Amino acid sequence: QSALTQPASVSGSPGQSITISCTGTSSDVGNYNLVSWYQQYPGKAPKLMIHEVSKRPSGVSNRFSGSKSGNTASLTISGLQAEDEADYYCCSYAGNSILVFGGGTKLTVL
């Protein structure tokens, strides 16, 4: 099971919107609506931001949204804020109770 593909880095200015892609295959992202996204600050545990492609847990800002098209899932952050600067990881169900993460994307707020 190969890791999902994410861009190594993305950047944006405060107030702008950015999108992080997460590309898998027809065996994982493309076959299940079970993609989740995690935010991680340095030295901290990851935090769930989106589950089941587009569902936001209670307490997560509505500036975070998720979507999927074919084998690619996306995380969009609108109204970018300095506090959004972090690493972001996608994760997909791949069948047979197997999970696979993306390589991670470093978001820089300029």
Next chain:
Amino acid sequence: QLQLQESGPGLVKPSETLSLTCTVSGGSITSSTHYWGWIRQPPGKGLEWLGNIYYNGNTYYSPSLRSRVTVSVDTSKNQFSLKLTSVTAADTAVYFCARVEVATSNNYFDYWGQGTLVTVSS
């Protein structure tokens, strides 16, 4: 509030077995709608899923590590554990335990431990 806490040796010698335990508090490990999982993160690198366990002992492992990983559960102590055999320097990482929501087969990690660094070195 559910909390998870990893514990175990911070230093393991090459070729030996890495053993960690995750203690769950504020909730029961016998929940029918959750698995319990291990994830690791080598220094400066991304997250890697290692395996999950259900309270009845059913286990699910990463295909790439299946031959070296064992996850077990102790419901009497509300704990689950990880064993990774024949470790090398490449197994040096922060190891996280987490709860996996599976109520509707959704499979996502909703609660995480703080992580514990395990270094493989002689």
